[in-house]
Amino acid sequence: MGKRLPLFGLMLFVAANxxxxxxxxxxxxxxxxxxxxQAVVESRVNDxxxxxxxxxxxxxxxxxxxxLCRVFKxxxxxxxxxxxxxxxxxxxxxANGQFEEALVQFRRVKFGPDKSIADDWINRKIPAMQGVGQxxxxxxxxxxxxxxxxxxxxxxxxxxxxxxxxxxGRLDEATKRYCDxxxxxxxxxxxxxxxxxxARDVVKQLERFDQYLADATALANQGKFDDAIAQFRRxxxxxxxxxxxxxxxxxxxxxxxxxxxATKQ
Numbered sequence: 001m002g003k004r005l006p007l008f009g010l011m012l013f014v015a016a017n018x019x020x021x022x023x024x025x026x027x028x029x030x031x032x033x034x035x036x037x038q039a040v041v042e043s044r045v046n047d048x049x050x051x052x053x054x055x056x057x058x059x060x061x062x063x064x065x066x067x068l069c070r071v072f073k074x075x076x077x078x079x080x081x082x083x084x085x086x087x088x089x090x091x092x093x094x095a096n097g098q099f100e101e102a103l104v105q106f107r108r109v110k111f112g113p114d115k116s117i118a119d120d121w122i123n124r125k126i127p128a129m130q131g132v133g134q135x136x137x138x139x140x141x142x143x144x145x146x147x148x149x150x151x152x153x154x155x156x157x158x159x160x161x162x163x164x165x166x167x168x169g170r171l172d173e174a175t176k177r178y179c180d181x182x183x184x185x186x187x188x189x190x191x192x193x194x195x196x197x198x199a200r201d202v203v204k205q206l207e208r209f210d211q212y213l214a215d216a217t218a219l220a221n222q223g224k225f226d227d228a229i230a231q232f233r234r235x236x237x238x239x240x241x242x243x244x245x246x247x248x249x250x251x252x253x254x255x256x257x258x259x260x261x262a263t264k265q
Contacts, residue, residue, distance in 0.1 A: 029058045033065070036072075046111045049076045053210055054239055060214040069210070077203055080112045084196050087114040090121060091186055099126050113179045113199040120183050147185055155184045159191075166198075172237045175199050209235045213244060223259070225252050 036051035049072035056062065056069040090105035103126065106118035147155065162177035179195040182188065216231030229252060232244040 025058050029055045029062075029065075032058070036068070044111075045072060045079060046076050049073050050239055054243075057210065057213045057217075057240055057243060060217055073203075073207060076112075077200070079110075080114075080200065080203065083109045083112055083114040083118075087117055088192075090118065094121060094126055094129060097129075099130060102126060113175065113195060116179065117183055117186070121186075125186070151184050155181045158184070169236060171198060171202055171205055175202050206238045206240075209238055209240045213240045216244070216247065220247060220252055220255065223255075225256060228252065 032051045032055035036048045036055065039045075039048035039051060049069065052065060052072050053069040056065045059065060086105045086108045090102045090109075093099075093102035093105060103122060106122050109115050109118040158177045158181040162174045162181065165171075165173035165177060175195065175198040178191065178198055182191045182195040185191065212231050212234045216228045219225075219228035219231060229248055232248050235241050235244040
């Protein structure tokens, strides 16, 4: 009887911890769903998608939340494509001197990699182009542009950093640098295309990270810790990375220790 009490106590301890962890996860999930619903009311589709997908990662068995995550991510992807078009249209209109029409198009860009481009045109480029006699071709009414030495050097540095990040598998960092370089030289259509293409690739990769997190969580709960860790380590960035690191550094070691302790009893 004396030998059974420690095991019974351990079982109570593990059960209590599991209940507390479940309660905390449920509370966090409820907070995320409330945040997502509020974002929907305020038409912040990207924020809603992020919150729904974070809630889904906490409870992968919840099909309704998983479906909301997928639906809103598809909506975000469609909106990003529209924002690409608005940005291109805005740049074209601005280059033709149709500044008011260009501003309307740029203001339609609400989030994503094109948002910083649109804001830069609204706040800096268009006001500069509207300056009387500034950067204009005397033979036409079309503004002309040229990169100063500092801007050209900064663009080159960003492209070098982007290529290095791409080689290291950091697609998110590469995208940011390509898009920052595109901001410096908006005439570079090839660079603008690279910015947009890598941004779309980031969205797709984040969707894969959602699946890695769900798969790894299931493996960990099945006691397949090495396989789970391998999956968690495939999550390189984004909103799921902190959850993956928590599993690797905290939750799985705790689960291993509890299992080993139970085995010794």
